[in-house]
Amino acid sequence: MKVELSWIDYSIIMIYFIFVLAIGWFLRKYMKNANAFLEAGRSIPAWVAGLAFISTNLGALEVMGMAGSGMKYGMLQTHFYWIGAIPAMIFLALFMMPFYYGSKARSVPEFLKLRFDEKTRGLNAILFAVMTILASGISMYALAILMENVLGWDYNLSLWLSAIIVLVYTYLGGLSSAIYNEVLQFFIIIIGLLPLVFLSLMDVGGWGGLKEGLEPIAAAGGYAPDAWTTTWKYTSNIHQNPMGVEWFGILFGLGFVLSFGYWCTNFLIVQRAFAAESKIAARKVPLIGAFPKMFLPFLIIVPGIIALVLFNDPSKNFILPLDTAGNPIYDYTIIMLLKQYLPAGVLGLGITALLASFMSGMAGNVSAFNTVWTYDIYQSYIRKRTDNAEADDKHYLNVGKITTIAGVLLSIAAAYIASKFGNIMDFLQTIFSMINAPLFAVIFLGMFWKRTTGHAAFTGLLTGFLIALAHHGLTAPEGANTLFKGGWLGHIHTYPVEMAQNFWTAIIAFSVSAILTVGLSLMTKKTKSDDELKGLVYSLTPHEVDKDLPWHKRPASLAIIVGIICIVLSIIFW
Amino acid sequence: MVDIRIPIGLMFSILGVLITTYGIFTVSDAGMYQKSLGINVNIIMGLIMLIFGILMLLSSKKKKKYNNK
Numbered sequence: 302m303k304v305e306l307s308w309i310d311y312s313i314i315m316i317y318f319i320f321v322l323a324i325g326w327f328l329r330k331y332m333k334n335a336n337a338f339l340e341a342g343r344s345i346p347a348w349v350a351g352l353a354f355i356s357t358n359l360g361a362l363e364v365m366g367m368a369g370s371g372m373k374y375g376m377l378q379t380h381f382y383w384i385g386a387i388p389a390m391i392f393l394a395l396f397m398m399p400f401y402y403g404s405k406a407r408s409v410p411e412f413l414k415l416r417f418d419e420k421t422r423g424l425n426a427i428l429f430a431v432m433t434i435l436a437s438g439i440s441m442y443a444l445a446i447l448m449e450n451v452l453g454w455d456y457n458l459s460l461w462l463s464a465i466i467v468l469v470y471t472y473l474g475g476l477s478s479a480i481y482n483e484v485l486q487f488f489i490i491i492i493g494l495l496p497l498v499f500l501s502l503m504d505v506g507g508w509g510g511l512k513e514g515l516e517p518i519a520a521a522g523g524y525a526p527d528a529w530t531t532t533w534k535y536t537s538n539i540h541q542n543p544m545g546v547e548w549f550g551i552l553f554g555l556g557f558v559l560s561f562g563y564w565c566t567n568f569l570i571v572q573r574a575f576a577a578e579s580k581i582a583a584r585k586v587p588l589i590g591a592f593p594k595m596f597l598p599f600l601i602i603v604p605g606i607i608a609l610v611l612f613n614d615p616s617k618n619f620i621l622p623l624d625t626a627g628n629p630i631y632d633y634t635i636i637m638l639l640k641q642y643l644p645a646g647v648l649g650l651g652i653t654a655l656l657a658s659f660m661s662g663m664a665g666n667v668s669a670f671n672t673v674w675t676y677d678i679y680q681s682y683i684r685k686r687t688d689n690a691e692a693d694d695k696h697y698l699n700v701g702k703i704t705t706i707a708g709v710l711l712s713i714a715a716a717y718i719a720s721k722f723g724n725i726m727d728f729l730q731t732i733f734s735m736i737n738a739p740l741f742a743v744i745f746l747g748m749f750w751k752r753t754t755g756h757a758a759f760t761g762l763l764t765g766f767l768i769a770l771a772h773h774g775l776t777a778p779e780g781a782n783t784l785f786k787g788g789w790l791g792h793i794h795t796y797p798v799e800m801a802q803n804f805w806t807a808i809i810a811f812s813v814s815a816i817l818t819v820g821l822s823l824m825t826k827k828t829k830s831d832d833e834l835k836g837l838v839y840s841l842t843p844h845e846v847d848k849d850l851p852w853h854k855r856p857a858s859l860a861i862i863v864g865i866i867c868i869v870l871s872i873i874f875w
Numbered sequence: 876m877v878d879i880r881i882p883i884g885l886m887f888s889i890l891g892v893l894i895t896t897y898g899i900f901t902v903s904d905a906g907m908y909q910k911s912l913g914i915n916v917n918i919i920m921g922l923i924m925l926i927f928g929i930l931m932l933l934s935s936k937k938k939k940k941y942n943n944k
């Protein structure tokens with residue numbers, strides 16, 4: 302199972318490391334104040350922020366996980382890219398960015414403070430900070446264990462080395478350095494994985510050959526012959542598609558609640574748009590990111606599907622390591638494909654792509670944690686601003702820098718906890734993924750209904766989270782053999798698959814949170830005047846006029862193009 | 876601030892030259908390219924990267940000229 306790297310592969314990895322660090326080094330002289338360090342001085346061009354927006358999301362867990370899921374579920378996995386991302390990105394760009402960016406909030410928690418009140422901000426800031434560190438630790442663990450098992454690198458060495466490189470460039474250049482490097486990493490990920498798609502597709506005889514190769518495999522599993530190459534066709538019945546979910550769960554659970562919760566309210570992602578150089582640029586950021594996003598399935602999901610054919614054809618000699626229960630470890634799909642097809646040289650490039658995806662994800666976590674800790678926790682509760690703006694700025698810049706170090710060290714600690722208690726970490730990550738659903742309900746109501754009050758938002762947010770927790774505790778997917786998958790409070794319902802359980806947890810958390818926030822808003826007094834809410838609420842804000850821009854420069858035209866491409870792709874692979 | 880196209884262009888040009896050269900030197904090594912279905916992917920990917928790198932560098936130059944006017 303081991304992959305041997307030669308001197309050329311190591312040279313490629315080294316050159317990549319040098320450039321990543323050099324970008325941080327050249328940016329260090331611009332880091333004169335907290336605003337430059339934590340907000341990139343709001344000076345990033347739209348295309349740069351747009352690619353960084355997608356790159357942050359393209360972390361190691363995403364690349365490894367999506368290829369593995371492609372093998373398990375086939376083209377159905379593209380729901381996470383098309384229905385599960387594009388509509389939310391369009392909505393964020395056209396309808397939410399004007400308020401986020403226009404409010405001058407420096408983070409999503411701070412937006413909650415401006416729109417609602419201090420306690421809502423505090424709750425969200427603390428949950429977000431904990432979640433970010435955990436996520437960063439888990440992906441670090443996943444990468445280090447992969448490198449140990451496949452490349453034979455020492456676990457501790459790869460963990461510390463990759464973390465320290467991320468630390469150095471984010472410490473030197475702050476958010477700007479994270480964003481600039483994300484763009485570089487984006488291109489390396491694309492180019493590093495590109496030969497894999499072409500070679501593997503050629504090997505199985507192109508798209509037609511792939512379809513043919515999948516037919517007997519699908520039939521053996523009791524599915525229609527084209528179950529792995531279609532997206533919506535077999536979603537009317539959970540037993541007819543390998544994912545085990547029906548269209549309503551996909552459309553509402555994934556396409557609405559989970560996707561809008563993630564793309565529209567997760568500060569890790571949205572921060573890239575906050576850093577854009579102007580309001581119009583900020584509105585274009587998610588749309589520019591949407592273009593590569595729509596085509597990423599061909600780069601990471603399709604090779605996973607091909608791996609399924611290879612795995613079932615003994616003449617191909619494609620090996621995937623097995624776990625103790627004898628099931629293939631799907632996360633290893635992408636690296637085993639690299640081993641299968643790439644000779645020395647491009648192999649180094651492929652490994653660099655995996656390292657780059659890890660670093661872009663981790664730097665995203667660190668820079669978002671940094672901003673939330675410094676502004677929303679430290680500045681609000683530990684040391685408030687004083688009269689001396691200049692001294693304050695210096696102080697918060699130092700806090701930001703120290704937080705970068707602390708954030709990386711905490712992530713490393715989380716990675717070691719994950720290596721000892723992997724199940725608990727998976728469980729926590731599942732739980733934290735649920736805080737976005739109520740958060741979206743609250744922010745959405747706050748932006749589009751001026752009557753929404755602070756007390757209602759806080760209660761909606763907290764209750765939504767607790768309901769998500771309770772739902773997870775009371776239900777379990779079929780065949781669950783550990784309480785970390787659910788059912789730790791009792792057992793009232795069994796879902797056919799884990800994904801259905803996750804979709805429904807999100808749907809219920811969102812609905813409860815929305816209903817509660819509306820109900821309580823009507824019962825509580827509105828504490829902020831209309832004047833204070835100007836720029837934060839749709840009906841109280843003068844509407845954006847893009848008429849002075851030529852049509853091809855308007856965000857709306859860009860959104861229409863993105864929407865059309867997404868619909869065409871969905872129809873082709875229906 | 877720094878134009879990100881310059882480091883990206885530089886890195887891809889350097890990697891492109893390195894990988895293409897490696898591909899040329901290993902051109903007779905049929906065993907090595909058996910994996911990649913007999914295709915010398917190093918030369919192909921190396922050239923793609925080199926072209927991409929040069930395009931990035933050129934576009935950053937063009938922008939500079941425009942800004943100076």
